Amino acid sequence: MTVRLVWNDEQNALEIGEPLVARLNELLKLAAEAEGVESGEVALSFVDDEAIRALNRDYRNLDKPTDVLSFSMVESVEDEPGILYGGDDGDDEYERIGGEADEADDGNDDDDTFVEPLGDIVISTERAIAQAEEYGHSVEREIGFLFVHGFLHLIGYDHADAESERIMFGKQEAVLQKAGLTR
Template sequence: MSLTLEWNNEQDAHEIPDTLIVRLKQLLQLAGEAEGIEDGEVALTLVDDETIHQLNKEYRGIDKPTDVLSFAMQEKGEDELEILYEEAEAFGGDEGDESEALEEFVEPLGDIIISVPRAIAQAEEYGHSFERELGFLFVHGFLHLIGYDHQDEEQEKEMFGKQEAILEKAGLTR
């Protein structure tokens, strides 16, 4: 098993080259390595400002667009493994196939949603590449998925330090 990235481009205004997706996959591996996370799936969706505005309003109660949103998966409840067994049986498996179904299951870490227009504007504002800004937002979102936050100065310093270390390792400096 390993960390995997599933992505979807739901905005039409800007083409996302395959090389950029390869870079995001690299950042996911580096971030996972830095945090001791070897397995899991991250779902990335690239959207426009209108979509992220709507999501920000709906889920955070903030009526304006933002650059990145992260939705971490909740801890597993007792019933989730049972559901997986039922799904294995529904697809032609039997009770003996339960362990095989579990081995193939990749635990979702959560969803990251990034506004491409906002990432482009911020890259211009900060004087670095779009690739660096998208990488920064992706790593930022990933760290939120695994429990980091920046509610106070100490947390912010820790989280942003981790982000910069990962980006530097990938060669995405300012």
């Protein structure tokens, strides 16, 4: 299984250390396993309220900060043929880029192995800190909750109605419980 987290820190409200990153890697693996996701890369950015407000305004037409945003790279079209790329040598042979893979997986999980991106998650640490205080739990738990929430959005879950919210939040809580991040 190759599920990988890459991250960057663009904020000053919270020191992002190795223990938190290790916890997020654990949550990613647990959530991916629970959902049957065998490979993919998640890009996580920690930002401040100003940065997430700009993203929320630009992509959702909501001019206010939010706690987490997800930008999925997962295609919803089944049996997509992928892009065919013809070489510059003038022949009629094509190479498939994307779509169904024609090569067998060699099982090598080295970090330099290409892993298909699942998408980007953006977390406002300022919102996470405020919400952790409001809900009476740790900042680590709040960031873990937001991260798993964002991951589930990346793979297609939503909470547009009461039933889908119940399902999605139940899945989040199950992953957090398994990781020992209780309220």
